[in-house]
Amino acid sequence: MFDNKIVLAGVKPTGKPHLGNYLGAIKPAIALGHRALAQGGSHYMFIADYHAINAEKNPAVLNEMLKEIACIYLAAGLDPKESVFYRQSDIHEIPEITTILYAYTPKGFMNKAHAYKAAVDKNREAGKPDDDGINMGLYTYPTLMAADILTFNTDIVPVGKDQVQHVEIARDIAGAINAHYNRDLLRLPEYYIDENVAVVPGVDGRKMSKSYGNVIPLFEDDAAIKKAVFSIKTDSRPLEEPKDPEEILVYQIYKAIASPAELQEMGDGLRQGKLGYGHIKNMLLDAVIAEVKDAREKYNYYMAHFAEVEGMLEDGAAKARPIAKETLKRLKDAVFGR
Ligand code: ADP
Ligand code: TRP
Numbered sequence: 001m002f003d004n005k006i007v008l009a010g011v012k013p014t015g016k017p018h019l020g021n022y023l024g025a026i027k028p029a030i031a032l033g034h035r036a037l038a039q040g041g042s043h044y045m046f047i048a049d050y051h052a053i054n055a056e057k058n059p060a061v062l063n064e065m066l067k068e069i070a071c072i073y074l075a076a077g078l079d080p081k082e083s084v085f086y087r088q089s090d091i092h093e094i095p096e097i098t099t100i101l102y103a104y105t106p107k108g109f110m111n112k113a114h115a116y117k118a119a120v121d122k123n124r125e126a127g128k129p130d131d132d133g134i135n136m137g138l139y140t141y142p143t144l145m146a147a148d149i150l151t152f153n154t155d156i157v158p159v160g161k162d163q164v165q166h167v168e169i170a171r172d173i174a175g176a177i178n179a180h181y182n183r184d185l186l187r188l189p190e191y192y193i194d195e196n197v198a199v200v201p202g203v204d205g206r207k208m209s210k211s212y213g214n215v216i217p218l219f220e221d222d223a224a225i226k227k228a229v230f231s232i233k234t235d236s237r238p239l240e241e242p243k244d245p246e247e248i249l250v251y252q253i254y255k256a257i258a259s260p261a262e263l264q265e266m267g268d269g270l271r272q273g274k275l276g277y278g279h280i281k282n283m284l285l286d287a288v289i290a291e292v293k294d295a296r297e298k299y300n301y302y303m304a305h306f307a308e309v310e311g312m313l314e315d316g317a318a319k320a321r322p323i324a325k326e327t328l329k330r331l332k333d334a335v336f337g338r
Pocket of ligand 2: 009011048145148166
């Protein structure tokens with residue numbers, strides 16, 4: 001599927017990731033990059049910091065979020081020697097290409113984009129004017145995202161369901177430009193959804209999300225992880241009562257992390273009334289700690305030695321820039337008839 005394909009993924013630096021982000025986005029993104037590389041393809045992974053400024057205006061906060069996200073990807077196994085790992089704002093050609101794409105972006109596309117529509121809906125619910133607090137960065141962000149993708153001749157963009165529309169917009173813009181100049185100036189990207197990635201529930205049973213405050217933290221100490229795991233909702237049924245594992249939240253979360261054998265053990269114990277809530281919470285806790293242990297050490301190392309990470313991001317930008325320059329030149333030559 002990824003034979004010789006160019007796979008590109010972007011991640012917004014948006015505060016400390018939790019276990020749901022890790023299992024549902026970070027680990028799968030890295031695994032997919034490894035798959036692409038193993039199949040002779042290439043893998044671009046970048047931090048979308050120009051996207052982040054639409055929402056976050058405090059430079060100190062932005063900088064900290066960028067550091068965290070860079071260190072997390074490295075800690076989770078991204079290999080910057082194999083994958084091209086860079087910061088969006090280091091590639092000046094991307095905003096320049098965005099400007100050219102604007103001329104081929106129907107305004108109606110932006111009106112229909114999910115992120116903008118969600119912001120408008122929120123305003124309406126709050127009884128505010130439609131465009132209250134909405135800046136042009138948010139409004140036009142699918143065009144910047146299209147430039148992120150098209151700049152690197154991307155074949156495949158791995159995304160969650162919410163981002164499919166944005167990849168389609170990128171494809172449409174590229175198609176419009178190719179049609180206008182009657183040649184293949186830009187490669188048409190496709191999206192890829194990994195159906196095996198599960199939505200991890202939080203400690204209250206809703207989707208784990210920082211906006212619900214129901215998260216199991218990732219790179220904090222064991223005590224913080226333990227506190228979250230032991231706060232997972234349970235009922236007051238006695239240990240001996242046989243239970244359907246599918247109704248037990250601890251088991252639901254365990255599913256996202258345990259091996260089939262471990263999962264079977266917990267499932268059998270619940271069905272047979274041999275495992276109580278204390279037991280299964282300890283099993284989950286052990287699994288979470290085992291999962292994050294190595295990554296946490298690496299994360300702490302990189303956070304304390306960020307100059308090394310800076311070096312990696314600069315090397316990544318140096319690899320990305322020549323490709324971006326080529327794309328920009330191809331576009332300018334066509335647009336300005338040179
Ligand atoms: P949050 O809901 O905590 O704000 P984001 O919306 O910033 O998380 O999500 C960042 C990435 O993590 C997205 O790719 C999203 O699909 C993934 N993700 C977030 N929460 C979960 C979850 N509970 N289970 C699986 N993946 C998740
Ligand atoms: N919009 C994506 C998100 O919110 C992040 C992103 C920006 C991205 N540019 C991209 C993802 C290019 C894939 C390709 O998660």
